[in-house]
Amino acid sequence: MDELKRQAAARALEHVRDGMKLGLGTGSTAKHFVELLGERVRAGLDVIGVPTSEATRDDALRCGIRLTTLDDIDRLDLTVDGADEIDPALNLIKGGGGALLREKIVATASDRMIVIADDSKWVEALGRFPLPVEVVPFGLKATQRAIARAFAESGVSGQMVLRKGKDGHVFVTDGGHWIVDAHLGRIIDAPRLAGLLAAIPGVVEHGLFIGLAGMAVLAGADGIRVVERR
């Protein structure tokens, strides 16, 4: 599986050009991309990156990649990131690694987003992977009730679980928020649900990435499949 992730990352690297401003994703697949990019940088490629998490910032610096922020530059040329699920419209579930907020800000500031994954992430409909919803700790129960109403309005339901870290304590995002993972099974209308969740005051961000990815690079046992959004 790790080899497939690296193959997908290597194929995405072919889209990187000298002088590009890059969004650097988070997760085990994105980490392969950062490492391979670092090899090219050490060989003379001139790029600058905006990391989507503290973990990616550390990795990128270790790999010798120059970094900047969205305060210092306007647009990015390309973001390369992983995903937890990818559907045929190239809508995604992201946030399994907890970095969905910065990932969405960076992807939205990019002219292009390429999503890289092993082909187990390809699904006919989103929702088997629990949908991460990043919330502020204040008023958690009220926010969860509003989220449940949004689910009902878009025709889905399921258990919501407050994410815990490996240490058993509540998982805290880089932005100081909490994550509720919603076990929905199958999301019938992801764009509609995305809009409903975005309108809830206690929701900081959710893991539905609608219309952001322009290309998916999927590595499987039979080779690499590239899917472009129509």
Ligand SMILES: O=C(CO)[C@H](O)[C@H](O)COP(=O)(O)O
């Ligand atoms: O959204 C993410 C982190 O917030 C990751 O891209 C997603 O969880 C996929 O991770 P991996 O490449 O390790 O399978």
